Amino acid sequence: MLLRHVRPHWPLALAVAVLLLAQTAAGLAGPGLLGSFVDAVAGGAAPVSTGSLLALVVLGGTAATVAAEAAGGRLAWRATNALREDLLRHCLDADLDFHARHSPGELISRIDGDTGKLAGLASRLILLVAVNALLLTGVCAMVWLIDWRVGLGCALLFASGLAMVRRTIGAAVTVTAEAARLAAGIGGYVEEHVRGAEDVTANGATAHVLRGLVIRGRELYRARRLSALTQVRWPRAAQHMAWIGTVGGLAAAVVLHRAGAISLGEVYAVLAYLTLTRMPLMIVAGQMSQVDEALAAIRRCRELLAERPSIAPGTTPLPSGALSVELDAVDFAYADAPVLRGLSLSVPAGSTLALVGVSGGGKTTIARLVTRALLPGAGAVRLGGVDTREAEPESLRASIGYVTQEVRVMALPVRDNLTLFDPDVADADVVAALEEVGLGGWLAALPDGLDTVLGAAAGLSAGEEQLLAAARVLLRDPGLVVLDEASSRIAPGDRAAVAAAMDRLTAGRTAIVIAHRLDTVAGADEVAVIADGRVAERGSFADLAATGGSLLAHALEAGR
Numbered sequence: 001m002l003l004r005h006v007r008p009h010w011p012l013a014l015a016v017a018v019l020l021l022a023q024t025a026a027g028l029a030g031p032g033l034l035g036s037f038v039d040a041v042a043g044g045a046a047p048v049s050t051g052s053l054l055a056l057v058v059l060g061g062t063a064a065t066v067a068a069e070a071a072g073g074r075l076a077w078r079a080t081n082a083l084r085e086d087l088l089r090h091c092l093d094a095d096l097d098f099h100a101r102h103s104p105g106e107l108i109s110r111i112d113g114d115t116g117k118l119a120g121l122a123s124r125l126i127l128l129v130a131v132n133a134l135l136l137t138g139v140c141a142m143v144w145l146i147d148w149r150v151g152l153g154c155a156l157l158f159a160s161g162l163a164m165v166r167r168t169i170g171a172a173v174t175v176t177a178e179a180a181r182l183a184a185g186i187g188g189y190v191e192e193h194v195r196g197a198e199d200v201t202a203n204g205a206t207a208h209v210l211r212g213l214v215i216r217g218r219e220l221y222r223a224r225r226l227s228a229l230t231q232v233r234w235p236r237a238a239q240h241m242a243w244i245g246t247v248g249g250l251a252a253a254v255v256l257h258r259a260g261a262i263s264l265g266e267v268y269a270v271l272a273y274l275t276l277t278r279m280p281l282m283i284v285a286g287q288m289s290q291v292d293e294a295l296a297a298i299r300r301c302r303e304l305l306a307e308r309p310s311i312a313p314g315t316t317p318l319p320s321g322a323l324s325v326e327l328d329a330v331d332f333a334y335a336d337a338p339v340l341r342g343l344s345l346s347v348p349a350g351s352t353l354a355l356v357g358v359s360g361g362g363k364t365t366i367a368r369l370v371t372r373a374l375l376p377g378a379g380a381v382r383l384g385g386v387d388t389r390e391a392e393p394e395s396l397r398a399s400i401g402y403v404t405q406e407v408r409v410m411a412l413p414v415r416d417n418l419t420l421f422d423p424d425v426a427d428a429d430v431v432a433a434l435e436e437v438g439l440g441g442w443l444a445a446l447p448d449g450l451d452t453v454l455g456a457a458a459g460l461s462a463g464e465e466q467l468l469a470a471a472r473v474l475l476r477d478p479g480l481v482v483l484d485e486a487s488s489r490i491a492p493g494d495r496a497a498v499a500a501a502m503d504r505l506t507a508g509r510t511a512i513v514i515a516h517r518l519d520t521v522a523g524a525d526e527v528a529v530i531a532d533g534r535v536a537e538r539g540s541f542a543d544l545a546a547t548g549g550s551l552l553a554h555a556l557e558a559g560r
């Protein structure tokens with residue numbers, strides 16, 4: 001996965017590879033030169049040139065190490081940034097099911113936490129794995145050149161070491177990934193309850209929330225302890241192995257020297273090569289926990305990216321202008337809980353349909369089906385004659401404006417909150433949209449006009465938030481608007497302004513308005529009462545209200 005993000009930076013990756021090779025070559029040349037130096041001294045010669053070459057090799061090796069670390073760090077940073085971008089795009093494009101499975105806190109921990117860990121560790125990981133693999137292979141080759149029997153012993157020892165490392169890492173990564181999952185879960189839990197702090201404290205649920213945190217903290221502690229225990233096994237085994245290798249190799253070299261098979265210098269070189277392998281083994285062992293964390297982070301990122309949306313993108317663009325909407329014998333269920341049963345409903349292009357009905361009746365579900373956040377289990381939803389299963393996502397986004405009850409206002413300038421970063425929208429259009437929804441006076445009172453950062457200098461009431469959302473939709477000028485009225489949250493004094501803005505928003509477009517208060521639906525062309533997953537009644541507001549025994553007349557009576 002990381003390799004895919006490294007590929008675009010291949011010149012830098014190539015530089016890192018060359019530097020690693022130089023670093024390893026310098027490391028491998030050292031003991032050989034040292035052996036020749038010893039043999040030359042033992043033979044009574046003055047080994048000036050060997051000594052100078054040795055010094056040059058050591059200096060070159062150090063320079064290559066520093067340069068490889070710097071270049072490796074930069075490469076890892078670029079690759080993990082690209083990965084972070086991929087993860088965020090994946091989450092933004094994901095469907096409702098995905099967001100039901102993952103809380104925002106968990107996703108933050110994965111997009112930022114896991115990639116952050118990788119940015120810091122990936123370079124070290126690449127260097128550790130690459131340098132040590134090269135070094136151990138090189139040591140076997142060099143010792144083999146001195147004497148094949150000692151070389152064979154080395155190769156067997158390293159091969160069994162490698163098998164052991166693979167097993168230990170496999171086990172450690174699984175438990176470390178589980179610990180990271182639990183930590184992300186705590187992130188999600190805290191985020192959810194901090195966001196709902198007002199409700200939590202108002203309902204006296206603080207102690208309950210804290211207890212939940214303690215229970216999750218305990219689970220995380222157990223997982224982290226298991227992960228730490230798994231990690232310590234490898235350093236111990238590595239230490240033992242390094243010592244067995246050094247002592248065994250030295251003993252074999254001494255025996256071979258006594259038998260006249262190798263020189264004293266070669267005995268020294270074998271010892272130096274084996275000592276050379278102890279260092280990387282110790283370093284890898286010392287950084288094992290971080291290596292595990294990096295591998296666990298990679299595994300978690302891969303799992304997240306592997307989650308495919310349950311709604312595949314279609315390819316048919318929607319027609320422009322006001323769109324007709326048709327729900328044709330639609331069945332829909334969340335998991336195994338049926339919500340809509342054979343529901344049929346049509347809204348002619350340019351007209352407004354108000355949906356009313358008891359809470360939980362399925363109105364929001366209809367809105368999600370129309371905006372293609374969901375697909376029907378059976379039947380079809382058609383927009384401008386195009387089945388939403390076939391609809392192309394870009395044209396869907398351009399053709400539909402959806403105002404939900406909870407408007408997301410970002411801590412950004414008013415302009416960005418309105419244009420959503422589209423640089424082609426002129427300031428004059430933003431101001432015109434705000435004036436059209438009745439926020440002209442509000443804008444004029446802001447200290448920095450369109451540059452005022454919302455949330456800091458300007459807080460918004462629920463009514464103003466809805467007006468802002470209406471202005472956002474006006475700027476995009478879609479052919480269909482779906483409004484989930486937040487009338488219950490809007491202060492009575494703001495209701496008239498919001499109703500006027502919504503009227504302006506629906507004029508000339510097709511509109512589906514989910515109305516939570518019956519006094520807001522009188523202006524709609526038609527009203528549909530949703531009950532039991534079906535359309536229980538449908539007609540003009542005046543007709544339904546005047547029909548004795550109708551659900552609407554009954555609800556109006558009860559509301560008086």
Ligand SMILES: Nc1ncnc2c1ncn2[C@@H]1O[C@H](COP(=O)(O)OP(=O)(O)OP(=O)(O)O)[C@@H](O)[C@H]1O
Pocket residue numbers: 100334335337339357358359360361362363364365366
């Ligand atoms: N994401 C979801 N997962 C599972 N069940 C859901 C989900 N969203 C809604 N439901 C259930 O589906 C049913 C219909 O919900 P829906 O929100 O569509 O009703 P509604 O008429 O819009 O209600 P309200 O007026 O309270 O907003 C309810 O029983 C609700 O609990």
